[in-house]
Amino acid sequence: VVSTQSTAEHQRPYVKLYTTARELKYFMMSLFLVYVAEYLINQGTFEIIWFKDMAWSAAVQYRVYQVVYQVGVTVSRSSASFYHFTHVHILSILQCVNLVYFICEARFAFTPHISIILILIFWEGLLVGGGGGPT
Numbered sequence: 001v002v003s004t005q006s007t008a009e010h011q012r013p014y015v016k017l018y019t020t021a022r023e024l025k026y027f028m029m030s031l032f033l034v035y036v037a038e039y040l041i042n043q044g045t046f047e048i049i050w051f052k053d054m055a056w057s058a059a060v061q062y063r064v065y066q067v068v069y070q071v072g073v074t075v076s077r078s079s080a081s082f083y084h085f086t087h088v089h090i091l092s093i094l095q096c097v098n099l100v101y102f103i104c105e106a107r108f109a110f111t112p113h114i115s116i117i118l119i120l121i122f123w124e125g126l127l128v129g130g131g132g133g134p135t
Contacts, residue, residue, distance in 0.1 A: 026089070033092035034131040037099040041124060042069065045102040051114050061114070068118050072125020080130070091131045098124050 046065045050058040085091065098120065105111050 030088040030092040031131050034095045034128060037092070037095040038124065038128045041099055041102045042066075045106040046121075048106045049102065049109075049117060054114060064118070065121050068121045069125040072122040073129040074125075076126040076129025085130055088131065091127050095124070095127050098127070 046062055047058075049065075050061045054061070056064070101120065105117070111117055
């Protein structure tokens, strides 16, 4: 039995898949940048950002950073039904700004108080949670 379908008909699913992938590339690249920056911040800078003049040890400060981050993610994801991000690229830009700040902080230790770092970590969690919710 010889197929009488044309080559164009066989290629239609591939064209549709390519078109869909091309449309999703915008969202995928933006969210990829959000999560790469988040990983670099959490795993690359949190361990070396600590305040020596506090009663908390470096290990305790690191644990507090992780808890504040998770609270930010939880708040953002639980409020995702109230606000939908249509410009996902803004999340990636803001997260990359956070990454630059935390790298500079890890290198130069210029932030005067831990509360500023905690607020920025909460903000980072909000951005990651916003990217993970319905967009």
